Amino acid sequence: MSDAPLALSASEPLSGPRGSWLAKFFIKIDWLAWAVPAGLLIAWQIASSFGLIPSTVLPSPADVALAGWKLAASGDLFINIGVSTLRALAGLAVGGGIGFVFGFANGLSKLSERLTDTTFQMLRNIPHLALIPLVILWFGIEEEAKLFLVALGVFFPIYLNTLHGIRNVDPQLVEMGRSYGLSSFALLRRVILPGALPSILVGLRFGLGVMWLTLIVAETIAAQSGIGYMAMQAREFMQVDVVVFSVLIYAALGKLADSTARLLEKLCLKWHPAFQDLMG
Amino acid sequence: MSHMREASARQRPDFDGLFREPSIVTGVDLSIKGLGKAFGAKQILRGLDLFVPAGQFVAVVGRSGCGKSTLLRLVAGLDKPSGGTIRFGGEEASVKGNTPVRVMFQEPRLLPWARLLANVEIGLGMRKNAMANNEAALEALRAVGLGDRAQEWPSPLSGGQKQRVALARALVSKPRLLAFDEPLGALDALTRIEMQSLLERVWQRDKFTALLVTHDVAEALTLADRVIMIEDGKITFDINVDLPRPRHRGSVDLALLEERILSLLLRKDADQPEYEI
Numbered sequence: 001m002s003d004a005p006l007a008l009s010a011s012e013p014l015s016g017p018r019g020s021w022l023a024k025f026f027i028k029i030d031w032l033a034w035a036v037p038a039g040l041l042i043a044w045q046i047a048s049s050f051g052l053i054p055s056t057v058l059p060s061p062a063d064v065a066l067a068g069w070k071l072a073a074s075g076d077l078f079i080n081i082g083v084s085t086l087r088a089l090a091g092l093a094v095g096g097g098i099g100f101v102f103g104f105a106n107g108l109s110k111l112s113e114r115l116t117d118t119t120f121q122m123l124r125n126i127p128h129l130a131l132i133p134l135v136i137l138w139f140g141i142e143e144e145a146k147l148f149l150v151a152l153g154v155f156f157p158i159y160l161n162t163l164h165g166i167r168n169v170d171p172q173l174v175e176m177g178r179s180y181g182l183s184s185f186a187l188l189r190r191v192i193l194p195g196a197l198p199s200i201l202v203g204l205r206f207g208l209g210v211m212w213l214t215l216i217v218a219e220t221i222a223a224q225s226g227i228g229y230m231a232m233q234a235r236e237f238m239q240v241d242v243v244v245f246s247v248l249i250y251a252a253l254g255k256l257a258d259s260t261a262r263l264l265e266k267l268c269l270k271w272h273p274a275f276q277d278l279m280g
Numbered sequence: 281m282s283h284m285r286e287a288s289a290r291q292r293p294d295f296d297g298l299f300r301e302p303s304i305v306t307g308v309d310l311s312i313k314g315l316g317k318a319f320g321a322k323q324i325l326r327g328l329d330l331f332v333p334a335g336q337f338v339a340v341v342g343r344s345g346c347g348k349s350t351l352l353r354l355v356a357g358l359d360k361p362s363g364g365t366i367r368f369g370g371e372e373a374s375v376k377g378n379t380p381v382r383v384m385f386q387e388p389r390l391l392p393w394a395r396l397l398a399n400v401e402i403g404l405g406m407r408k409n410a411m412a413n414n415e416a417a418l419e420a421l422r423a424v425g426l427g428d429r430a431q432e433w434p435s436p437l438s439g440g441q442k443q444r445v446a447l448a449r450a451l452v453s454k455p456r457l458l459a460f461d462e463p464l465g466a467l468d469a470l471t472r473i474e475m476q477s478l479l480e481r482v483w484q485r486d487k488f489t490a491l492l493v494t495h496d497v498a499e500a501l502t503l504a505d506r507v508i509m510i511e512d513g514k515i516t517f518d519i520n521v522d523l524p525r526p527r528h529r530g531s532v533d534l535a536l537l538e539e540r541i542l543s544l545l546l547r548k549d550a551d552q553p554e555y556e557i
Contacts, residue, residue: 172385172387172389173389173391175358175389176383176385176389176402177402178358179356179357179358179379179382179383180382180402180403180405180449180453181379181405182402182405190391190394190402191391194391194393194394195393197393269393270433271392271393271394271433271435272392272393272435273435
């Protein structure tokens with residue numbers, strides 16, 4: 001088992017151009033990265049099968065898979081994932097959009113920065129999840145509550161990283177652009193925005209993490225649909241397998257979001273020496 | 281314009297083949313009167329007068345901190361003068377927009393996220409016609425010998441290659457005055473020599489007015505029609521270099537001139553602390 005990744009990586013150059021698309025895909029998967037989760041899963045199944053872990057504490061992976069299958073078959077699973085994803089993306093769009101706009105404005109304009117930055121820095125130090133009681137009072141458990149919390153959570157990483165990115169654009173390049181007669185808009189589009197992009201994408205990755213975290217907590221406390229709600233409802237009926245399954249969904253969605261951000265980085269930062277060897 | 285000049289009667293290397301169409305725009309007169317520049321209490325340039333006729337290649341030498349780079353930045357419109365005027369062909373330097381000046385900086389200043397072709401297109405500034413821009417940029421890249429690498433990123437290029445792309449970017453808009461701020465200062469000795477001859481060929485073909493700021497007297501004498509020296513914010517020495525081109529490094533005339541200018545540069549301040557900028 002343990003020598004499988006080594007054997008695969010060693011055979012890679014040989015099967016390179018002639019291997020089928022599928023073979024290439026499997027070679028591309030980083031087997032070593034998945035060895036630890038797979039090992040844990042097997043250990044967990046074995047421990048459950050031999051009765052080392054009571055099923056009321058932690059059901060076996062097979063039971064969890066079965067619960068997932070049942071949820072999927074009834075359609076509830078997809079409805080809840082859909083609802084949660086929609087909330088997450090809406091919050092990301094609103095919070096990220098506002099953060100991006102203010103980051104940009106404050107990076108370019110001293111006046112704008114003096115006007116708003118201190119306020120943002122104060123707000124940043126409030127843990128946004130601590131606002132849940134207030135948010136419930138304001139919005140009840142309607143969609144606005146989740147949207148507000150996610151947007152607030154996503155705002156700060158994107159704002160800070162956009163601001164930082166704009167600040168760190170090489171002033172020599174900006175001077176060059178000016179002296180070559182670029183209009184303000186062209187300067188923004190061709191020099192400042194691409195220069196700030198690496199930092200903005202780092203902000204996006206942080207933001208995606210905060211997005212899921214906030215949504216799950218908000219859904220667990222105040223929601224009538226979504227994965228967090230699904231888990232809370234299962235708790236009411238002592239369906240530990242469903243609760244565990246929900247947790248695994250979070251892990252999968254979080255990983256998916258992170259991979260998307262990485263893909264975006266690879267696509268947008270092709271020019272960057274740090275990403276060039278990754279492109280192959 | 282009245283600055284059209286007949287091609288130089290001197291023998292020129294066969295460089296025209298690199299361009300598809302000859303340039304019709306030629307240099308512009310540069311006249312500077314009473315130019316002053318102060319940073320805070322520190323007066324960098326004081327009452328500097330200079331006239332450069334269209335198409336002349338002028339090199340400015342001087343010790344570090346003498347104000348030669350400041351002069352270039354003022355001519356290029358990167359800084360605003362504290363006093364005096366800068367005129368191009370009789371017109372006052374416009375505050376914004378269509379300046380006839382292009383600058384080649386000491387650093388290549390290429391956009392790392394733009395391919396070479398797009399980097400050169402930056403030189404066309406606000407010009408809109410995408411097709412024509414593409415064509416012109418590719419031609420400029422070919423002229424500096426990088427036409428086949430138009431779609432590459434700048435990061436793997438060597439220092440000399442990057443500076444050639446920067447030259448293409450400066451040339452693509454057919455500038456009437458090209459200002460060089462020690463553009464070869466960071467290159468190794470061999471690349472420098474190659475770049476110097478490339479600059480000379482380009483200038484001989486396009487006949488733009490050239491203003492080269494350098495601390496390398498030999499470089500100034502290899503390239504320039506005229507060498508001026510700035511000390512304490514004023515021109516203290518101004519000489520025409522009347523030697524045939526291409527000039528040969530190590531020729532006696534060149535060596536004698538270099539010796540003379542160097543001795544002038546070193547004459548003062550031997551026991552004074554360095555200037556600060």
